[in-house]
Amino acid sequence: MDNIVDSMGNWRRTHFSDEIKAEMDGEEIIIAGWVNSIRKLGKLVFIILRDREGMIQIVIPKQKVSKEVFDIGKSLGREDVIGIKGKVVANEKAPAGYEIIPTEIKVLNRAESPLPLDPSEKVPADIDTRLDNRFLDLRRPKIQALFKLRSEMLRSVRNTLYDEGFIEVNTPKLVASATEGGTELFPISYFEKEAFLGQSPQLYKQMLMAAGFDRVFEIGPIFRAEEHNTRRHLNEAISIDCEMSFSDDRDAMATLESVVHNTLLHLNEHCKKELDVIGVDLNIQEVPFPKLKYDEVVDIVNSKGVEMEWGEDLSRAAEKALGEYMDGFYFITNWPIEIRPFYTLPNEEDPRLCKAFDLMYRDLEISSGAQRNHIYDLLVEGIKRMELIPENFGSYLEAFKYGMPPHAGWGLGADRFMMIIGAQENIRECVLFPRDRQRLTP
Numbered sequence: 163m164d165n166i167v168d169s170m171g172n173w174r175r176t177h178f179s180d181e182i183k184a185e186m187d188g189e190e191i192i193i194a195g196w197v198n199s200i201r202k203l204g205k206l207v208f209i210i211l212r213d214r215e216g217m218i219q220i221v222i223p224k225q226k227v228s229k230e231v232f233d234i235g236k237s238l239g240r241e242d243v244i245g246i247k248g249k250v251v252a253n254e255k256a257p258a259g260y261e262i263i264p265t266e267i268k269v270l271n272r273a274e275s276p277l278p279l280d281p282s283e284k285v286p287a288d289i290d291t292r293l294d295n296r297f298l299d300l301r302r303p304k305i306q307a308l309f310k311l312r313s314e315m316l317r318s319v320r321n322t323l324y325d326e327g328f329i330e331v332n333t334p335k336l337v338a339s340a341t342e343g344g345t346e347l348f349p350i351s352y353f354e355k356e357a358f359l360g361q362s363p364q365l366y367k368q369m370l371m372a373a374g375f376d377r378v379f380e381i382g383p384i385f386r387a388e389e390h391n392t393r394r395h396l397n398e399a400i401s402i403d404c405e406m407s408f409s410d411d412r413d414a415m416a417t418l419e420s421v422v423h424n425t426l427l428h429l430n431e432h433c434k435k436e437l438d439v440i441g442v443d444l445n446i447q448e449v450p451f452p453k454l455k456y457d458e459v460v461d462i463v464n465s466k467g468v469e470m471e472w473g474e475d476l477s478r479a480a481e482k483a484l485g486e487y488m489d490g491f492y493f494i495t496n497w498p499i500e501i502r503p504f505y506t507l508p509n510e511e512d513p514r515l516c517k518a519f520d521l522m523y524r525d526l527e528i529s530s531g532a533q534r535n536h537i538y539d540l541l542v543e544g545i546k547r548m549e550l551i552p553e554n555f556g557s558y559l560e561a562f563k564y565g566m567p568p569h570a571g572w573g574l575g576a577d578r579f580m581m582i583i584g585a586q587e588n589i590r591e592c593v594l595f596p597r598d599r600q601r602l603t604p
């Protein structure tokens with residue numbers, strides 16, 4: 163391989179592509195990135211260089227550069243990695259009002275040809291090919307923009323929760339038994355025992371309420387061995403979980419609303435470029451979000467011609483019917499106790515109901531939460547009602563015997579939240595390396 167240098171040497175990048183302006187006419191700069199496209203005319207080579215922040219045009223006129231620079235320029239191929247030292251030259255005819263004329267080019271690495279996937283987005287590819295070649299797929303500006311939004315979403319969620327007095331925690335993902343029954347777990351071998359990958363930090367968050375942390379949150383993976391293959395489920399997902407003491411279901415809903423609302427405001431203010439690249443116009447919905455009672459939901463769903471009996475969980479058809487009726491974010495409250503997890507606090511006025519809620523966006527559930535049951539005897543009853551065995555909840559149950567404050571909380575699916583922010587139909591688009599029934603690599 164010719165010309166390859168093994169590092170930037172004593173070069174230090176001076177700018178990202180989007181920091182260069184026509185007013186910098188005459189300045190020397192160092193930039194680095196990938197050859198997004200290249201056009202070779204007889205005495206002129208045009209390169210579009212791509213870095214994290216965008217694209218920039220490099221012009222290499224034979225008469226104005228050294229022979230070495232021209233020869234290297236001519237030898238380049240798509241997706242080669244290069245560093246360029248050059249001058250900014252204002253030029254009204256150039257698309258950006260200026261171009262870069264190199265004085266030196268370093269070939270940092272060559273890309274083999276043909277490419278298994280075209281990062282310049284000229285050739286469309288199906289999602290499986292894209293995910294198989296995900297590192298190349300991720301070079302596409304639209305896809306990168308989505309993950310920059312995701313990073314800013316997480317920053318904003320953290321900021322809101324820190325501002326509201328939450329402490330960030332990390333709980334184990336290797337667990338000895340099922341959290342709540344219901345969903346299937348991934349068994350793993352743990353030395354001479356069987357263990358599982360955690361499906362939710364629920365029980366740990368609650369134990370931290372007994373530990374006196376008052377308000378905690380965790381952003382971490384949840385693992386669910388569900389066999390479904392849908393566009394909104396993965397077997398590994400990221401959950402934004404929070405739990406708050408001396409609080410009830412209404413407090414938890416208010417916190418969830420501000421997390422969502424502040425995030426939309428933050429993205430709208432700080433991520434104009436990324437939203438533009440993806441072509442998304444964020445609708446900043448005012449708080450409080452509408453609240454529907456479960457009873458009303460049953461009526462709405464039935465009125466749309468989808469059968470739903472009182473006491474049933476929402477089927478996919480029911481969610482879709484509801485999504486036709488409701489726009490934007492809304493809560494569903496006053497759920498029947500039988501279809502919520504054992505740790506949910508029953509409603510004191512109507513024992514058939516409980517203090518659970520879901521946050522929906524049209525037909526998509528993005529969060530489930532509740533005021534929790536903090537009374538030991540009621541909790542044991544709840545465990546038995548779900549046909550689970552209280553003895554299996556040893557250290558969790560202990561935490562309720564020696565001073566557990568009333569508390570509430572929720573889990574918000576980070577990947578589903580991104581589906582809404584990025585207007586994506588398939589959750590796989592919102593995850594760098596998604597895990598589903600068929601996919602365990604890359």
Ligand code: ATP
Pocket residue numbers: 386388394395396397398399401527528529530573574575576577578589
């Ligand atoms: P669904 O009914 O849509 O399968 P769920 O009620 O089983 O979801 P919860 O246990 O309530 O999910 O989890 C809380 C949140 O975590 C969900 O609202 C969702 O945003 C997210 N979540 C749960 N399971 C998955 C999954 N398999 N893939 C992606 N996100 C998930």
Ligand code: MG
Pocket residue numbers: 520527529530
């Ligand atoms: Mg749920």
